[in-house]
Amino acid sequence: MTRRNLSIRARLTLIFVVVIALVLVATGAVIVVFYRHSTTAEASSRITQAIAQIQVHDAGGIVASARPLELKTEDHVVVQVTNLAGNEVWAASSEIYKYPVISHEVASVNAPNGYLVQERAWVKGSDLQGELSLAQAQTIVTGRGLGLIVGFIYGQSIVRTNHLLLVILSLAIPLLLLIVAIVVWFAVGQTLRPVEAIRRRVATIAANELSERVPETGGDDEVSRMARTLNAMLDRLQTSTRIQQEFVSNASHELRSPLTTLLATVDRASNHLDDTDWEEFTETVRREGRRIDSLVDDLFFLARSDERREEMRREEVDLDDILDEEARRVRQMTTLRISTSGVQPVRVWGDPAMIRRLVRNVVDNALRFANEEVAFSTRYVGPLAEICVHDDGAGVDVADSARLFQRFVRTDAARSRASGGTGLGLPIVAEIAQRHGGEARFIVVESGSTMRIRLRRY
Structure with missing residues (x-):
């Protein structure tokens, strides 16, 4: 199964288990290393102390004799002193006093003085449970000359203890991971339950039933x-x-x-x-x-x-030229006075065809309601260019004027089909103004009505 086929629940559980596994393995490795180091250091210290004690107090007493010298050492530490060849016992702890040479098994490692030989030496027939571990060998000067002293720890096996610890960890870690996986699986499932409820609800919402809503938990997660x-x-x-x-x-x-x-x-x-x-x-x-x-x-x-499919050209557009052209067109088709005294040179960066359409729609709207005069004006207002078209007709209720920019809206009898309006001219004006970073609105005047269009200059 590929990663894409896994559910979010399974992926989160897998990620969490992998992370926890890495943490547990790293922690287990640290525990094993630390435990091995600490137990080895402790055993080495006990053997070193026993050897040092024998070198100080008993080495001179080891002389040629028919029987090996019996030595006293602390619990679970035994030593054996042999010749350098390792084939003759000169002295030994009381626990292994009666037994033959056992040091040759660790001495054969050719360990230098003080080297910890982490091996096991087997003592057949002894009461030391047959196992010695952590031998430390070094030379010693005795009454019989230069010999070899080897110390052992018995009754505990460092190697076996470390192995047991590894076994415990190898069993405990998978068990812990299984428990973690089960807990995470159910926890993630509980967390994702609202998401599944949302999915089921969305799946049932049809195009003609958009009044339905998905359940909300009321929280802020x-x-x-x-x-x-x-x-x-x-x-x-x-x-x-x-x-x-x-x-x-x-x-x-x-x-x-x-x-x-x-x-x-x-x-x-x-x-x-x-x-x-x-x-x-x-x-x-x-x-x-x-x-x-x-x-x-x-x-x-x-x-x-x-659909934003109407492409916009971007070039410099002289608003005063467009208004002058519109004034010449209107004068040929109406007896109304057309005033352009307020038109100043104003330039914007936009689509010439769209801006011409905007101006024509605004002017045609003013012509339908004017009694005697329609006036044009332009100016700059900060980063915006402003066009105002005023007619001296009955005026517009400014509080209700926002509705006029909605599609197919007419507010009175004058704005009827008989007058030629479709209810789309002003919505187109608002759309073009918005696409040029501006707005279109009616403003309050003493008489008549004034539509103000603002476009971004750049």
Whole structure:
């Protein structure tokens, strides 16, 4: 099974067990080394003291004799003094006094003075449980000349004790790891239980049932924060879906009106060919066709903008030139006064086509409500460039003006389908301003209404 196939629960348990195993093995190694060193040092110290005592008090008494000299040593320490060849016992502790040479088995290691020979020497038929360990050999000057003294520890085996410790650790560590694995497995499972509950709930949420929410524990841990984040995401999805559904519904409704007019006009003309005013027929078809074209174009722009697929060009744009062009266009199609006295040279870095569309939508909106005059102005406000378009019409309730930037919103009879508005012009203005790092809003004025657009200069 690969790592990707393992569950988070299994991976966390495995990681935790591996880490604990490394810690336990390292700790066990330290314990073994420390124990071996301490026991060896203690045994060596006892043997050294016994040999030193014999060298001081008994070495001179070891003389040629028919029987070896019997020596007194402390408990569990025995010594044996032999000739250098190791084949004749000159002296020995009382515990091994009657036994033959045993030192040759460790002396054969060719150990220098003071070297600890960690071997075992076997004494057949002795009452020392047959085992001597940790021999220490060195030369000694006796009454018979230069000899070899070897000290032993009996009744305890350093090697065997260390081996027993290793066995205990080798059994205890896997047992501890098994216990740790079981505890971690259930602990992680308990911790991940809310996550599994969230997963099951999310799996049951359908696209048309976004009102459901995942369970929250009410805490402030990672799982609780994840649940709150998922619920917030579901809130946004629900809102987005509702807006999308309203958008499609409104778009269908808006398209139905001009299409109905077109079909009715065509049906009437086809049924009354001789009585049809063809000039009026042509004008109606052209007007409704343009309205459909404008509506489809606005819908397409907003759809691409929502998906951020509407590419933006970045270049220097002179706002004063665009407003002057717009003023010349409007003067040819209306008798209203168009004032550009407030227009100053202002330049921004943005998309020329989008900014022209923004200005035209704002101006067309002002023309629909102006009585006698529409005024343009521009200026710099810190890092922003500002465009203001004022009309002397009935005005807009500023407290309710934010709704006008929502799609398909009209606040009064003047903003009806008959007037030519689709309810998408100002939302497009707000979208373009936002994509240029700015905003669009109505501001409070004494009379009429003023729309202010601010765009970032760079």
